[in-house]
Amino acid sequence: MPEALLLAQLAGHDLAPLTAPRDTARFSTDATRRGGAQPRLVLRPVNTAGVSAALAACFAVRRPIIVQGGLTGLSGGARPRAGEVVLSLERMTNVAPVDRIAAQVEVQAGATLQSVQQVAQAQQMIFGVDLGARASATIGGMIATNAGGIRVLRYGMMRAQVAGLEAVLPDGSVIDAMRGLEKDNAGPDLRQLFIGSEGTHGVITRALLRLHPAPSLQINALCAVPDAARAQELLAHMRARLGPLLSACEGIWPEVYEGAAARIGTPPLPPGAGLYVLLEVQGMAEVLREEAFEAALIEAYEAGLCSDIVVSQSASEYDKLWALREACVAYTFSLGELVAHDLSLPARTLPEFLDAARSLLARIDPEAQPFVFGHIGDGNLHYIVNTGKGSEVTGGLNALAASMGGSITAEHGLGQDKVRYLPLVRTETEIALLRRLRAALNPADLLGQGRVLPPE
Amino acid sequence: MPEALLLAQLAGHDLAPLTAPRDTARFSTDATRRGGAQPRLVLRPVNTAGVSAALAACFAVRRPIIVQGGLTGLSGGARPRAGEVVLSLERMTNVAPVDRIAAQVEVQAGATLQSVQQVAQAQQMIFGVDLGARASATIGGMIATNAGGIRVLRYGMMRAQVAGLEAVLPDGSVIDAMRGLEKDNAGPDLRQLFIGSEGTHGVITRALLRLHPAPSLQINALCAVPDAARAQELLAHMRARLGPLLSACEGIWPEVYEGAAARIGTPPLPPGAGLYVLLEVQGMAEVLREEAFEAALIEAYEAGLCSDIVVSQSASEYDKLWALREACVAYTFSLGELVAHDLSLPARTLPEFLDAARSLLARIDPEAQPFVFGHIGDGNLHYIVNTGKGSEVTGGLNALAASMGGSITAEHGLGQDKVRYLPLVRTETEIALLRRLRAALNPADLLGQGRVLPPE
Known part of the structure; x- marks a missing residue:
């Protein structure tokens, strides 16, 4: 069906459609910077009803659709294929006031991670997932791809942050799983079907996100470690000492360390180690013995798990160690086509x-x-x-x-670019079950076609 | 198909079948103590291959099956219906040695919670879910029902404890999702389909469970609180002070408090409060300022959130407060048919x-x-x-x-007994999607028939 007919059908809805090539060009690729097909129609709803109308209209004429959030994906999941209508959630960015008693916040799926972090912070709370693309990455995309980032060992991935979820099925029907209860065993949990589905089971439109009390004390440290086995022992040691207060354990190998350190100025530790491990503790100042983090690191040093350590002594030193970690991405991106x-x-x-x-x-x-x-x-x-x-x-x-x-x-995630490798990690029986699941949720395979599952 | 023919087909497998009424009687009800149909055949495999053979044989002749774990369910999920073959996992109780570096343990689904707690404890680790029925409740049943218990606010429900899962579909095919990786976004997460499905999507046969470092310091306290609103403020206050170290927040209302306290001897606090709240902090002795828990409670007292407090000063006082909480179940059970x-x-x-x-x-x-x-x-x-x-x-x-x-x-969970109330909390669209999911996984509806979904 030509775009004009589809648009005529959707005339009553506020979808801010774009059709001119100069307007749609920015929707044709993602953070992989590989060129996708330039869409001939981009629909930009402001609410769930708009998403539902757009999906229902496309479903009626069997027109494939791809949903887009912040376009920060690295697997080509949101990069358009020829003939796809783009459904962009860039106008669905509402973030409601924080519910302090429930420790939750309701957002539209197009809200950025950063906007959620900001409203949480204003209430002395934090959101558990953080990643470098925070200014662009959207909550909907992060849920659809079950994003991880730097504090998974403390807070879990996006799956663990979702208290409530609303999603629209390809036929336009709306699944309202927004009760946001901490415990609700009334049947299989439908929210789980959409988390990590990369948009192939439905379009996530709203979410209730869990928040945590903001830690009043956070300290990090960079350690020079002989090798990966020792890094794992260091992790096990710190976890046994700090329990759930250990909030990050990142590894940086020498080639990246030297390049990233050069970008931020003086390297915090001299080069030459097998690898560098960035550790963080987050807790409440009244509760956490500040000296315990350093004491545990000294024990690790004495046990030969690391040969050099720098512990942040101020907020600016703390920020600088995280800047080093973020510079790893910028540095490797700067090296060109890797x-x-x-x-x-x-x-x-x-x-x-x-x-x-x-x-x-x-x-x-x-x-x-x-x-x-x-x-x-x-x-x-x-x-x-x-x-x-x-x-x-x-x-x-x-x-x-x-x-x-x-x-x-x-x-x-798999997106389009990693689909061919799925049989390396999933059995035929598992892939067959994934197909049955896709058929149950997305029967005409219009949503995210060509993503996640290999061709039959 | 008569039981004899089914048994003849399964002759090559070690299924320790039971058919005599005196042997099968103990499989005819669960913790609800309501009588179910007495099964005419109970199959008791020792491994996944046995489960697969049993399911495939029943599938071939469209014979309904009900899987049973420790029979501690309270919704009639495992209570047999007429004509069902019982598949009991009581002989699948293996617990492998703890993988200390991964902080995981592999178990067969029939292993009890207590057996997992014991192997974890021997390695200075703990399992995150605890509940009163620990001696009988099996890991498979707890995963299938997404069990909760007393430390959900710290460790999450069973869903959060499952790193790997193996399940057998009704046709006997095996889903092996036992990689146990902390992060694995290669397609939608099939493990989630079985967690909380109450056995209607497949039979869980093995699991890789996450473990946590055992806290070297745990303190609890009982507070007399004026009302529920104040109890919630107390919770918010303690969470803001202690962050993730707050590990339990239980409420006991006066009628239960007086009866339960009488069962354990002297009441820890006098009667007369609006309700009683049991709080717990768990952490590492080197890291957690022991006095912080009591200091936070005193702040709560001064703010009028509680009128009386007893803080455990020894392991035996700590145990006694938990004994009070466990006595709540025993006390209400003792009152007869409630x-x-x-x-x-x-x-x-x-x-x-x-x-x-x-x-x-x-x-x-x-x-x-x-x-x-x-x-x-x-x-x-x-x-x-x-x-x-x-x-x-x-x-x-x-x-x-x-x-x-x-x-x-x-x-x-819903089991058989709560199915009729599902439409109170799920929309028609949600129930329709649950049916599509059931049809995709359990197409002949042989597994857990009559559970979870209302009749169409």
């Missing part, structure tokens, strides 16, 4: 994986340079490679991670 | 619900006596009534909770 991987490894094989990956790279492309950093506390490595043999390297690393019990995508 | 409800309320309406419920009871049955206790930190009230008008009271209380944004079952 091949990125978002791997997940079980704790028991992560050190072995790092060695095996180096050997594999040397075999495939002796010129290849790896740049590695990530969330060592969750076994999640952002493994980025400078290579001319991208597809062999990607195939090799994904197969290696899978063979060691890992996953080909820890937090970025 | 009508139990497992309600969930949003924080904003919980105090108002309590008043409205008293008025409702007085209208329906002036003789009715309510006995109320529960997890006030999660908005979950176990609302038990001594009444001769059980069905009117249940209908009235469920409708009231639903109308105030609550749920008719916070943690016990």
Whole structure:
């Protein structure tokens, strides 16, 4: 159906449609910077009724749709394919006042992470997920992709932040699971069907998000660590000492450390270590013995788990260590066209994986340079490679991670770009069940077509 | 198909079948003590292959099956219906050694909660969910019903404890989602389909459970509180002070308090308060300022949030306060045939619900006596009534909770006994989606027939 007819049908709704190429160009790609098809129609509803009307109209004529949030995805999930109508949630950005007793906030799906962080902060609360793309990434996209980030070991991924969820099915019907109860076992939890579905089961339109009391005391430290096995022992040691107050454990390998440190000025620790581990404790000043963090680090030093430590002594030193971590992304992006991987490894094989990956790279492309950093506390490595043999390297690393019990995508999702690797980490029976699930929720396969599931 | 033919087909498998009425009688009811149909065949596999064979054989002849764990359910989920084959997991009780680096333990679904708690404890770790039925309740049943218990506000429900899951679909095919990665966004998370499905989507056979470092310091306190609104303010205050170290917030109303206290000897606090709130902090001795808990309680006292406080000063005092909480269940059970409800309320309406419920009871049955206790930190009230008008009271209380944004079952699930009330808390669109989900996973509706979904 031509766009004009679709628009005529939707005339009564405030959808702020865009059709001119100069207006729709900005919807044609995502953070992968790979070019997608330029959409011929972009619909921009302001509320759930608008989303429902748009989906119902497209469903009636079997027109494929792709939903877009902040376009910060790294797997091509929101990058349009030819013929798709783009449904952008950029005008659905309301954030309600915080419900302080429930410790929840209701948002529209197009609200950015940063806008949620700001309203929480104004009430001495925090939102549990944080990531570098906070100014653009939307809550809807983050729920749809079950985003992770830097404090998963303390607060969990997006799945753990969702108290209530509203979603629109492809036929326009609305699932209102917004009661937001901490406990509600009246049947299987429908919210879980949409979290991590990358938009292929329905369009998330609203959410009730959990908030936490803002920690009045937060300290971080950078440690020089001999190797990954020692980094894991350091993590286990700090977790045993600090329990749930340990809030981050990030790893930065030397190639990235040196480049990232150069971007922020003087390196906090000299180069030469096997890797660098950034640890953080968050707690309440009245409750947390401030000296306990440093004492635990000194024990780790004495046990040979790290060879050098710098502990933040002020807010500015604290911010500087986090700036170093954020500079890892900026630094690797600045190196041009690298091949990125978002791997997940079980704790028991992560050190072995790092060695095996180096050997594999040397075999495939002796010129290849790896740049590695990530969330060592969750076994999640952002493994980025400078290579001319991208597809062999990607195939090799994904197969290696899978063979060691890992996953080909820890937090970025499958999108379009990683679909072909799904059989490395899911059995035929699992993929068959994923198809049955897709058929039950999205029967004409109009929503997110070509994403997540490989072609049959 | 007669049982003999089914058994002949399964002859090669170690299923320890039971058919004699004296052997099968113990499988005919659950903790509701209501009589179910006595099964004519009980199959008791020892492993996943046995479960798969049993399900495939029943599927081939369209024979309905009900899976049973520890039979501690309170909604009739596992209580057999006429014609059902019982699949008992009582011989699948293996618990593997703890993986200390991953902080996980692999178990068969028939393992009891207590057996998991014991292996965790031996490694200075704890399992996050605890509940009174720990000696009988099985991990598989607890996952299938997304069990909650006393520390949900700190560790979450069973959903948050599951790192890996294996389940057998009704046709005997096995879903192996046992990688146990902290982060794995390769497609929608199939584990979530089985958690909280009450056995209607598949039979859970194995799980990888998350463990936490055992707290070296735990203190609890009982507070006399004027009313529920003040109890919620007390909770908000303690959470703001203690953050994630606050590990329990239980409420006991006077009728239950006096009876339960009498069972354990001297009451820790005199009678006469509006309600009693049991609070707990769990942390590491090196990190947690022990005096902070008491200081925060004194602030609450000074703010009028409580009128009397007893803080545990020793392990035996700590145990005694928890014994009081456990005596609430034993006390109300001892009162004979009461009508139990497992309600969930949003924080904003919980105090108002309590008043409205008293008025409702007085209208329906002036003789009715309510006995109320529960997890006030999660908005979950176990609302038990001594009444001769059980069905009117249940209908009235469920409708009231639903109308105030609550749920008719916070943690016990729907089973057979609460199915009729599902439309109070789920829209037609939601129930239609639940049916599509059931059809996708359990197409012949052989597993858990008559549970969870109302008849069409």
